[in-house]
Amino acid sequence: MGTDAIDDLLHENRQFTPSDTFKRDALIVGAGIYDDANQDPLGFWAQHAAELAWDREWDTILEYDAPHAKWFVGGTLNASVNCVDRHVDAGHGSQVAYHFEGENGDSRTITYAQLLSDVSRAANALKQLGVTKGDRVAIYMPMIPELPTVMLACARIGAVHSVVFAGFSAKALHDRIVDAGCTLVVTADGAWRRGDVFPLKDNVDDAVADLTQVRHVLTVKRTETAVTMTSPRDVWWHEVVTGQPDTCTAEPMDSEDLLFLLYTSGTTGKPKCIMHTTGGYLTHVATTHRYVFDLKPDTDVYWCAADIGWVTGHSYIVYGPLANRTTSVLYEGAPNFPNEQRIWSLIAKYNVTQLYTAPTAIRAFMKWGDQHPNAHDLSSLRLLGSVGEPINPEAWMWYHTVIGKERCPIVDTWWQTETGGIMITPLPGATTTKPGSATFPFPGVVASIVNDDGADVAIPGGGYLTLDQPWPGMLRGIWGDEQRFIDTYFTRFPGRYFAGDGAKRDADGYFWLLGRVDDVMNVSGHRLSTTEVESALVSHPFVAEAAVIGRKDPTTGQAIAAFVTLRSGIDETEELAQELRQHVATMISPIAKPASLLFTAELPKTRSGKIMRRLLRNIAEDGALGDTTTLADASVVDGIKEKYLHMPAAHEET
Ligand code: WTA
Numbered sequence: 001m002g003t004d005a006i007d008d009l010l011h012e013n014r015q016f017t018p019s020d021t022f023k024r025d026a027l028i029v030g031a032g033i034y035d036d037a038n039q040d041p042l043g044f045w046a047q048h049a050a051e052l053a054w055d056r057e058w059d060t061i062l063e064y065d066a067p068h069a070k071w072f073v074g075g076t077l078n079a080s081v082n083c084v085d086r087h088v089d090a091g092h093g094s095q096v097a098y099h100f101e102g103e104n105g106d107s108r109t110i111t112y113a114q115l116l117s118d119v120s121r122a123a124n125a126l127k128q129l130g131v132t133k134g135d136r137v138a139i140y141m142p143m144i145p146e147l148p149t150v151m152l153a154c155a156r157i158g159a160v161h162s163v164v165f166a167g168f169s170a171k172a173l174h175d176r177i178v179d180a181g182c183t184l185v186v187t188a189d190g191a192w193r194r195g196d197v198f199p200l201k202d203n204v205d206d207a208v209a210d211l212t213q214v215r216h217v218l219t220v221k222r223t224e225t226a227v228t229m230t231s232p233r234d235v236w237w238h239e240v241v242t243g244q245p246d247t248c249t250a251e252p253m254d255s256e257d258l259l260f261l262l263y264t265s266g267t268t269g270k271p272k273c274i275m276h277t278t279g280g281y282l283t284h285v286a287t288t289h290r291y292v293f294d295l296k297p298d299t300d301v302y303w304c305a306a307d308i309g310w311v312t313g314h315s316y317i318v319y320g321p322l323a324n325r326t327t328s329v330l331y332e333g334a335p336n337f338p339n340e341q342r343i344w345s346l347i348a349k350y351n352v353t354q355l356y357t358a359p360t361a362i363r364a365f366m367k368w369g370d371q372h373p374n375a376h377d378l379s380s381l382r383l384l385g386s387v388g389e390p391i392n393p394e395a396w397m398w399y400h401t402v403i404g405k406e407r408c409p410i411v412d413t414w415w416q417t418e419t420g421g422i423m424i425t426p427l428p429g430a431t432t433t434k435p436g437s438a439t440f441p442f443p444g445v446v447a448s449i450v451n452d453d454g455a456d457v458a459i460p461g462g463g464y465l466t467l468d469q470p471w472p473g474m475l476r477g478i479w480g481d482e483q484r485f486i487d488t489y490f491t492r493f494p495g496r497y498f499a500g501d502g503a504k505r506d507a508d509g510y511f512w513l514l515g516r517v518d519d520v521m522n523v524s525g526h527r528l529s530t531t532e533v534e535s536a537l538v539s540h541p542f543v544a545e546a547a548v549i550g551r552k553d554p555t556t557g558q559a560i561a562a563f564v565t566l567r568s569g570i571d572e573t574e575e576l577a578q579e580l581r582q583h584v585a586t587m588i589s590p591i592a593k594p595a596s597l598l599f600t601a602e603l604p605k606t607r608s609g610k611i612m613r614r615l616l617r618n619i620a621e622d623g624a625l626g627d628t629t630t631l632a633d634a635s636v637v638d639g640i641k642e643k644y645l646h647m648p649a650a651h652e653e654t
Pocket of ligand 1: 264312418514515608
């Protein structure tokens with residue numbers, strides 16, 4: 001056993017066991033599922049793959065020529081059939097697939113039968129527009145029902161979709177269309193954003209202006225804004241799709257045929273185009289969705305409040321939920337439009353049973369105040385989920401008490417665009433949770449924590465998170481860049497997948513995610529995770545959100561600079577800044593006491609809501625800001641920079 005690569009500082013001892021009420025009806029209550037999967041991981045996944053509808057059964061469960069995995073080799077199936085047709089065939093055509101809620105309050109109900117004819121019509125339209133098996137289709141759309149429809153239509157005819165988040169610029173869209181060689185772009189005239197229109201079609205026009213590879217742009221009318229239609233390239237959805245026949249034979253796809261491409265930018269570097277295939281991915285997302293969310297298709301109304309432009313939406317709004325015949329809420333807009341009550345009023349309106357959202361949203365809800373959720377009946381909720389960043393224990397406790405009313409288990413799910421589906425997570429009826437811990441690997445998943453030399457770190461202890469065995473939803477590569485695939489994930493620790501995240505295990509073996517290893521701080525030789533110091537700050541009752549970074553320091557190597565957002569109504573005073581710095585010293589260690597602390601109304605975040613610590617590091621070191629194209633709101637950085645430079649004693653060590 002080697003030594004720790006990251007110090008273990010924060011100790012959280014609160015524990016929550018699933019209630020008897022929850023356990024009574026839970027799909028999984030004991031540890032048996034882990035034992036079964038441990039004894040025969042391939043058999044475990046194969047058993048769940050067999051619950052899908054295959055045109056041809058596979059010959060081999062797994063062929064692994066590291067780092068290349070093939071799952072369910074020789075099998076053929078179609079993802080759209082698994083998500084839609086088979087439920088209709090089984091007599092569930094009148095069940096609601098999506099309760100769609102527009103930002104302006106318009107709503108639509110889409111049943112599985114409706115979805116089947118919509119997908120078939122869209123698939124026929126794609127064919128008419130010249131799209132064939134293996135072609136790449138770029139999708140740049142708001143969160144409206146046509147978005148999952150066209151993804152499934154691609155899957156139905158064997159085309160590969162590449163969804164580009166609708167908040168990205170024309171330039172970002174252009175680069176992704178070129179990189180993946182897309183021949184069709186599907187978009188809308190505009191997207192509603194807090195009452196304004198974001199000009200999607202105009203952006204597409206700019207993005208494809210010089211691209212002969214794009215034969216058509218298919219546009220849904222959503223905002224009724226004026227757009228330029230260039231013939232014969234541009235066609236309207238209502239003209240091309242609506243009149244199509246409502247049946248379309250699905251293409252049997254090889255288990256290893258590409259299902260989709262999805263770019264992940266992370267916080268640094270050129271975006272990586274992650275490849276996901278069909279059989280393994282669908283098995284992974286359906287199985288995890290069912291067990292992690294304890295999904296009961298006949299009675300639940302599930303809401304994943306992510307955007308389909310991110311992997312969370314692909315796996316847990318579209319493919320996983322539909323494969324499990326889920327009734328979902330699909331919401332187009334912002335959680336605080338027209339006001340901070342929107343999300344809670346929707347939960348009450350649709351009697352939502354499971355809510356899956358991100359720590360960034362949970363911390364925003366905390367900041368806005370308890371009066372908003374308290375004004376609504378949230379008693380339909382029975383389970384809460386979190387994904388995207390480490391959840392600070394105090395944010396977890398707030399979610400548990402104010403939203404879950406101490407009744408709902410919380411599933412803190414760790415995974416990545418690259419993993420395709422959830423990897424480390426509680427099972428809500430079986431796992432005793434601890435606030436801030438993602439607990440244990442999902443059955444059939446093998447994870448470790450290693451030190452700089454790649455040796456296993458003893459329990460308790462911290463280091464780098466690796467995944468040691470292939471799993472069905474794993475990425476099959478980076479489109480067009482095999483070397484980067486190997487270098488990024490499989491070179492640092494030979495034979496293992498390196499996730500790029502720090503993690504620790506406590507004395508009970510629970511996994512705690514510690515943030516990206518690029519952000520780990522080194523203060524006087526101590527390797528400190530950003531997450532633990534931030535969580536210490538957030539544990540103060542006045543703090544809603546915090547980010548810390550290590551800036552260069554001549555004596556200590558790095559010094560900790562903290563950026564803190566207070567809860568509504570709390571004043572930013574110098575005394576409070578001192579108190580918070582001291583609070584960290586008391587909570588975890590004097591070594592972790594921030595050298596400086598700045599109050600800020602906002603933190604710089606990626607468009608998917610992750611704190612961009614690199615930018616804060618640049619501000620603190622007053623360097624160039626680097627690439628900010630993935631930043632949600634560039635003005636936030638200027639504001640913080642201005643304030644940081646005028647902060648009293650900004651660079652003073654006390
Ligand atoms: C972070 C999102 C801690 C992590 C599904 C990971 C988390 C990156 C958690 C992937 C969690 C995601 N606890 N950290 N529960 N979930 N992360 O590709 O750093 O957008 O590597 O996929 O988010 O982000 P991505």
